[in-house]
Amino acid sequence: MAQKAKLALYWAASCGGCEIAVVRLYAKILDVAEFFDIVFWPCIMDFKYKDVEALPDKSIDLCLFNGAIRNSEQEYMAHLLREKSKVLVAFGACAHTGGIPGLGNVANRETIFQRVYDETPSTVNADGVRPQLSYQVPEGWLTLPEFYDTVRTLAQVVPVEYFVPGCPPVKEQVEAVIQAVVEGNLPAPGSVVGASDKTVCDDCTRIKEDKRIRSIYRPWEVIPDSTRCLLEQGIICAGPATRGGCGGPCPSVNMPCRGCYGPPPNVVDQGGKLLSAVASIIDTQDPAEFGRVADAIPDLLGTCYLFGLPSSLLFRVRQEREALPAKQAVEQSKAV
């Protein structure tokens, strides 16, 4: 039998849903095993880091890397798999745009540690103990990876050939990507695969009539007409500013799109575009009235960048320089 293509999967800061999305190819998973020689898949297969290190450079044909870069170990693995892989794919929202873990960029290491190890009501930690990068127990030393101040996307750490969007990428699209790889017809490096070039609105079957709105509602405040565009009913939906291809599952159950497929082609900043669109259709010229309508948006940042804070133009919430240790700044500048 001919030499199989070598496949590796890895997750960094993510929930594992992307791995499950691959596992859930069901019958297809066996085809995958037919075509690929899985050299590294921690979730499902028994292989070891040292096996990966032992591989010659560029010997992995395809590496599906999911998860954002939250700590030093993930950054190390990103570099390692970059070296070893011919084609490195940012697989899923976290690797692509930062995903939900990317929301960590509203805070920093110190404020996160404070909350988790001091403030949480169930925590008992009178001595203010914090996890240490290197700590001596009676028997010897124990070490931990460094938790960074700032979450980055995979592409902000290493060069990436392709991006597969979605939280998680939908089954049909994962199949499509595997198919494309099997048939060897991948587009030009740098492109997004497993998604459409149009927006979620193109997938969404709801009736669209008149986009002008006079008030904004939160999903729990109203029972929307289940046939009409949610945005036209005042429920902020990121569909117009989000790459399609998912099939619009969220609007299909009366819930608005939250943008997990990331920006459409040609859109530089997904949240900025969503914000501009929403501000534009609020149908009043009276600033006071506009202010009242806009007040109904409880969390603009979260509304605009739920899945893409690290890949947004502003990247993270600004903090006083002091909160960024010099070394940390270096870590980040590496990504520049």
Next chain:
Amino acid sequence: MTTKSASESVRTERRITIDPITRLEGHGRIEIFLNPEGDVANAYFQVPELRGFEKFCEGRAVEDLAIITPRICGVCPEAHHIASAKTLDGVFNVDPPPAAKKLRELLYSAFYVADHATHFYALSGPDFVVGPDASPAERNIIGVVHKVGLELGGAVLKHLELCHDVVAMIGGKYIHPVCGLPGGVSKPITEEDRVKIEGIARSAVEFGKVSLKVLDDVVLANQGYVDLILSDTFSHKTYYMGLVDANNKVNFYDGMLRVVDPEGKEFAKFDPSEYLDHIAEHVEPWTYLKFPYLKALGWQGLIDGKDSGIYRVAPLARLNAADGMATPLAQAEYERMYSTLGGKPVHATLANHWARLVELVYAAERMVELATDPEITSPNVRTIPTATPGEGVGVVEAPRGVLIHHYQADEKGIARKVNLIVGTAHNYGAIALSVRKAAQGLIKKGTVVTEGLLNRIEMAFRAYDPCFGCATHSLPGQMPLIVSIHDAQGRVVEQLRRD
């Protein structure tokens, strides 16, 4: 990697914090220290990652936590989604219509069937079905399919798919559903959906029976495995916690939290909203994951027994903490398990696999009950909240144990304080104990560590189906790990990794 370079790395760690060698070390890490006699002095189980949801949930629209928190874990997003929806009911002080609660539980039961099946066949299955000493290349789901035969293999995959169809039908997406919001669910189901779901539910019950037979044929029929299950190496006397209904039967969606002591006597029973009176978390400097313990007993360190606050959750714990199952088939299997394993409570960690199948059957039977409930297709699935947002605690039984969400919102409905204690975290202390005990039981006088030995150590915690995706974030599903064995001088004499 050679011993030499490794030990250098250990020393260099003392001086600088970032070192490629140390970064190399895996998602879960076991550090085993030997004494001069070559026996195990101590073993540490480290969880090296954190994401900080408790922090970045602050400032978000509180209803968005039903979208955000499921990203804690893509293996059991349904658990977080449902727990979050229940918490939001509390935050907005709103009572969803009956049909909404039933749809949530129906979605959740379908998820349970799929999740327990995944673990039994894909994650722990390999240990028993393929065998702990089989080669790594064989010891995976594909190996299982080959062993049990394509027919059953196909049935497994088919039911995973069918159950996820049910989740998608109600929740919109089969991974990270979105239907839950304060006051109910976003969409009712049609009679057409219901009929389809009922069919799937009935088929799931049959699948549960088949799985029990696999357990009989492959595991229970093999005395070696039974001994392994009951061996002291894999056993701990601890407290157990689980969610129970009004009749103290296991319930995944709602109820009271019940704690039993190592003798199986009720130690505490409380409304989930009072969790802070009963549960506290301890911080260690050598791991990112906190250790929950019973407040009444306090943190006594990593020891088991009646005086230690360490307790266990997840399938075996749920069965130990309850008086039975609420459905006939599951109840019968429940009784068979305890009579076979010598009565309640069962302390053998590996019995979790059996308990998991009991629950799989219960979930399937519950699916049928709900799918045939006349109210399930009611169009009334939303109650519009009117109260000023406040505080809420929501608890469900995730497959990996008690899952606690606790939100405080301001009057605008913006999340201000968020606390989360997830299934695997409750078990962290117990897992650490099991690992140390397994190491002590298996490494004597500097035994040469083999792949098989490594896997046996791994089996000790895989039985918990640990999901460190949930716990902080390492990864969901199977734990990768690194075992480093240090001699009395602290030099790494042996290092093995499973990633």
Next chain:
Amino acid sequence: MNKNGFEPLILGFACNWCTYAGADLAGTSRIQYPPNIRVIRVMCSGRVDPTFILRAFSRGVDGVLIGGCHPGDCHYIEGNYKARRRMELLRRMLGDFGIEPERLRLEWVSASEGARFAEVVADFTKTIKELGPLKSDATIAVGQQH
């Protein structure tokens, strides 16, 4: 950088029909104002996409000033109202990002208001100098778009 010696970098957008003409009038009237501003001409303030402002801040620009026609005078009927709505919402979001909303200002300057243009620029430059440089990790995102 200390605020005293600080010379801010300011981006201006001027609509072709009102503010740009007003800026020209400031010139023909030889009214002097601080040189920190660099104006980009657009046909209408309604053309200004919030993305442009986010890009400017991500590149380390310290302040952005947008000039449009007075309400009711927009050459394109209501482009200026749309600009006002977008900038108001954007200002709110800048706050969420820890960027002072004062760094983004929208002003109405007509073709006949040369003096007013100069005043607005001078005042805005003063405001930005007082605010100091955009917090320095504002520029982290440079080159990070894929």
Next chain:
Amino acid sequence: MPDTRIGVFVCHCGRNIGGYVDVPQVVEYAKNLPDVAHAEHNLYTCSEEGISSIKRKIQENDLNRVLVASCTPRTHEPLFRSACQEAGLNKYLFEFVNIRDQCSWVHMNLPKEATEKAKALIRMGVAKARLLEPLEEIEIEVTPSCLVIGAGAAGMTAALNLANQGFDVHLVEKRAELGGLLRGLHKLFTGNQDAGEFIVPLINHVRDHEHITTHLSTKVKEVKGFIGNFDVTLDHGQKESAVSVGTIIVAVGADEFKPAGQYGYGETPGVLTQLELEERMKEGTLRAKNVVMINCVGARVPERPYCSRFCCVTAIKNAVLIKENDPEANVWILHRDLMAYGVEFEDYYRKAMQLGVRFVRYSLDSLPEVIMDGEVEGVRVRHQLMGKQVELPSDMVVLTTPLVPREENAEISKMLKVPLSSEGFFLEAHLKLRPVEFATDGIFICGSARWPVEVSEAVFQAYASAAKAAMPMRRGYVCPEAITSFVNEEFCGGCGICAVLCPYSAMLMEAKNGKRVAHSIEALCKGCGTCGAACPSGAIAMNHFTDKQILAQIDALAEA
């Protein structure tokens, strides 16, 4: 694709720039900017010498982009653009950088900073020039015929004016005869000319005119297309017909408000509106000794906040007519404020007082009461000046009511995609700048469709709108701005946000193989770019001000 070669021409403008900006240094700087193939300075780039230098350098260095850094595009862009055109370069490949009006002149005391700023502005200009694309202007033929909706004084005047200029006019009237409100009028103020004398000849001219086709008892059913090429479907009741026109004038007029239930209106023939009064006068059936007129009935009230403007004068007119006809008759006009605007109306008001018409001011919080017993017996009103209740004997009460929008306005505004005011009248593009036009090209408005006007005003407006409509029809074509929006359908998700934003209805949502996509009608687009700024799918490009071009300018600015 030839590589980009930019020519940069920096103008000294005598001392205007050169006196404060170190021009040679700026030129040296420009030479090193990306894709700059040639840079020079001129004493006056706009001089004969400068212009010919631009043309020559385009040839010699085969430049395909030209950037001039000098005064301001507002005065000189056309000149330099045509220079490029004459040298065979598309004029949209020219970029202007303003280093005089917005640099040297405003930083006269800061030569160093001015020089640095000039460099930065040119750096930004070059960044944009690199991305400039050639654009072609389209010409759209204009059918030399006009649809006039409404055959009242305004509509007929406009129609006649256009017809006399030789344009074909389709005059559509929903009623069975021409003339509109005027048919009911008795006399016209202020000369008290008989309304018939005015309207009848007008009707005859219209009816007989070879270039006017009148469609009576007809409604406009559907309007498709845009300036120059409107396809109109007319509904004649039984049958339909189609006409093609180049322009449209909306002259649907307005209705007199009928105050059902107020002051006993509708209960007795003794209470009637001004229009009904005029009908009786015309018939000569008016018999009344004591007439009380109540103004602002249904006007300037919460549900109808506007003033109908000329109804005060109408009341004065009819009061005067009654007095002239029967000096013994008593006429009172009860009013809240008296709007006798303009010189003529003021005299008219004085004349009424001289004739003995009595004016009584009442207020909204104490309305007059009509005393009735089967028929009118009197009116009780609180006299503001006397500060007491008075009772006026009366055998007839005339209610002065405002003009209100036609109920078909909503339908017509949808059909033509032109806006209505909050009161329901049609809304012109700009009160001062474009008073008889809609924002949408080729559609105009006159008469009371816009707001209540009296006959002479309606006539002025009719002439104005006819003149405006004649311009494109006379020229025969229109040249819309080449700086327009462009929808890339590959990326359009069909959300429809652009469609509701465009003030010119230039964005059309179309069905393309089952999916919705936006389509930009170049003929209507004015290039403001508000659709591009909002388009969340990144499908809309604004020619000559593209996202890429502007982002490049911003990045170049930040390079400092």
